[in-house]
Amino acid sequence: MSSPVLRVAEIALEKIKPDPNQVRRVFDEESIAGLALSIEADELQSPIRVRAMADGLFQIVTGERRFKAFQRLGRKTIPAFVVQDTLAPQKQTVQQLVENVQREGLNAIDLAHAFQRLMQESGWNGQQVAEKLGIAPATVSRHLRLLDSEAELQDAVANGKLPASTAYELLAIDNPSQRMELFKQAMSGSIKREDVTRARRSSSASATFARTTLVLDAARSITIGAATPTLDTLLGMFEEAASHLRKARSKGISIATLVRMLKDQARQSSNTVVRPEAGAV
Numbered sequence: 001m002s003s004p005v006l007r008v009a010e011i012a013l014e015k016i017k018p019d020p021n022q023v024r025r026v027f028d029e030e031s032i033a034g035l036a037l038s039i040e041a042d043e044l045q046s047p048i049r050v051r052a053m054a055d056g057l058f059q060i061v062t063g064e065r066r067f068k069a070f071q072r073l074g075r076k077t078i079p080a081f082v083v084q085d086t087l088a089p090q091k092q093t094v095q096q097l098v099e100n101v102q103r104e105g106l107n108a109i110d111l112a113h114a115f116q117r118l119m120q121e122s123g124w125n126g127q128q129v130a131e132k133l134g135i136a137p138a139t140v141s142r143h144l145r146l147l148d149s150e151a152e153l154q155d156a157v158a159n160g161k162l163p164a165s166t167a168y169e170l171l172a173i174d175n176p177s178q179r180m181e182l183f184k185q186a187m188s189g190s191i192k193r194e195d196v197t198r199a200r201r202s203s204s205a206s207a208t209f210a211r212t213t214l215v216l217d218a219a220r221s222i223t224i225g226a227a228t229p230t231l232d233t234l235l236g237m238f239e240e241a242a243s244h245l246r247k248a249r250s251k252g253i254s255i256a257t258l259v260r261m262l263k264d265q266a267r268q269s270s271n272t273v274v275r276p277e278a279g280a281v
Contacts, residue, residue, distance in 0.1 A: 006084050008047060010077045013070060016050060016058045023097060023114040024106055026158050027068060036069040044070075047079040058082070061096060094122045101133060108164035109157050112143040138239045145171055145235075153183055162186060166193040172236065173200050 048063025060067055061083060070078045101114045118129050126144065130137040146154060146164070149171055156162035166186055173179040173196075182199055185191045212234065213223040224237060248258040 006052075006082045009080055009082055011050065011058055011080045011082075012077050013067070013075065015056070016060060016067060016078070016080075017053075018064055018067075019060050019096070022060075022064060023101060023110055023117075024064070025110050025113065026107060027065065028160070032065060032068050032072060035065060036072045039066070039069050040073055044079055047081050049081045049083055051083055062099065094118065097121065098132060107158055107160065108143055108146060108167070109154050112146045115140050115143055116147060136243065138243050141235065141239050142168055150176075150180065150183075152180075156183075156187060163193065166196055169193055169196040169200055173203060175203070178203065 044066060046063075046066075048066050049061040050058040051061055053059055058080070063080075067078060097114055097118050101111065101118075106114065115126070115129055118124060118132075119126065122128075124132065126140040127137050130140045133140075146157065146167060149167065153162065153167060153170065157164055157167050162183075170179050170183055170186070173182065178199075182191065182196050186193075186196060211223055211225050213221055215221045224234065244258060244262065247253075248255075253261075
């Protein structure tokens with residue numbers, strides 16, 4: 001629930017400060033310029049939201065792009081809703097993060113940082129963040145994995161130079177040297193996401209196939225097979241398996257039927273190497 005509005009006011013830009021908890025880290029100057037032209041032509045359609053601070057200044061709650069557009073236009077004041085915070089500071093931060101993630105068109109890196117911050121501030125795990133935002137758990141974990149990638153790759157995604165979908169494919173490549181070589185080729189425009197996907201599958205197909213058993217307790221264990229397994233590889237496999245299991249449960253599909261469906265799906269994929277295991281269900 002949003003904080004209640006105390007009043008609408010015309011506030012001097014010099015008295016307004018950005019929120020240090022702002023989810024968006026990269027602001028597209030071209031987009032700001034376009035917004036400024038729109039405001040100059042039709043004025044501001046929706047006031048920004050600010051909260052009053054103890055020092056007589058105001059902190060932006062939502063609307064930093066509009067604020068920056070007004071600065072660009074050389075305006076001295078901006079219309080604003082002044083809101084009252086009725087929650088404890090930590091809950092305010094969590095609420096604001098949720099609202100910004102749902103409202104703003106964030107790039108994948110900003111979104112990943114927002115998910116990470118939500119988990120830190122709220123104590124939620126990835127599954128709970130996904131439930132609160134109404135998105136798939138795999139979306140949260142996939143974004144969080146971006147934060148473990150090389151700085152050059154993160155910067156490219158944040159600045160819109162590398163599509164997030166290509167970055168996800170690159171992260172599935174375990175060999176750092178191969179990953180960065182393909183990254184450089186993607187940045188030069190010589191290859192696209194589909195080429196990265198083919199390279200990843202080719203690398204996986206030629207790698208040594210290994211089994212890994214995770215013992216949960218005395219009565220439960222999970223055995224999986226993967227080429228050159230790493231923590232990221234295993235995590236990705238578990239997330240994919242969990243997604244299939246949730247869909248099967250929601251549709252009332254049995255385990256045996258799900259296993260058969262996945263095997264059929266694998267056989268139909270010409271680029272998938274199917275390695276049957278003795279005794280596998």
